Amino acid sequence: MNRKAPALIILFISNLFSPLFAAATGIEEQLVIENAWIAEAPPVSRVMVAYMTLNNTGPESMEIIRAASDMYSSIEFHETIEQNGMATMIRHESLTIPANNALELKRGGPHLMLFNPVKPLVAGDSVDITFTTKNNTAKTVSVTVKKAQ
Numbered sequence: 231m232n233r234k235a236p237a238l239i240i241l242f243i244s245n246l247f248s249p250l251f252a253a254a255t256g257i258e259e260q261l262v263i264e265n266a267w268i269a270e271a272p273p274v275s276r277v278m279v280a281y282m283t284l285n286n287t288g289p290e291s292m293e294i295i296r297a298a299s300d301m302y303s304s305i306e307f308h309e310t311i312e313q314n315g316m317a318t319m320i321r322h323e324s325l326t327i328p329a330n331n332a333l334e335l336k337r338g339g340p341h342l343m344l345f346n347p348v349k350p351l352v353a354g355d356s357v358d359i360t361f362t363t364k365n366n367t368a369k370t371v372s373v374t375v376k377k378a379q
């Protein structure tokens with residue numbers, strides 16, 4: 231009889247804090263990623279680029295502070311901008327997706343810069359990329375490598 235008590239208490243506590251848990255676990259449902267792809271690069275290339283649309287379906291803006299993959303030494307948030315008529319890349323510390331809105335990572339704009347692939351990656355390969363938000367929740371998506379054309 232007494233063995234049931236801990237389960238009941240846990241249920242009660244989780245109900246008390248359910249709004250907090252909802253906020254902390256939201257990225258799984260709130261972040262919807264579409265049209266994700268990595269541009270194939272020559273085998274000697276130490277850097278690759280990923281594009282995708284990041285949809286935030288939640289009622290609060292989402293800040294992604296980290297992207298990581300077993301297939302790369304590091305992933306940075308970049309943006310291509312034009313400065314004095316020249317295309318140049320700047321690095322961002324994070325990506326912010328407004329509430330109920332989307333951020334499009336595309337050529338000539340924001341993108342993921344993928345450094346030092348652990349092996350040559352060609353069209354058809356899949357790469358898992360894990361995004362982590364400021365409140366430390368994470369979501370992993372599978373991204374396919376495609377020909378750049």
Ligand SMILES: [Cu+2]
Nearest residue numbers: 308309319343
């Ligand atoms: Cu870049």
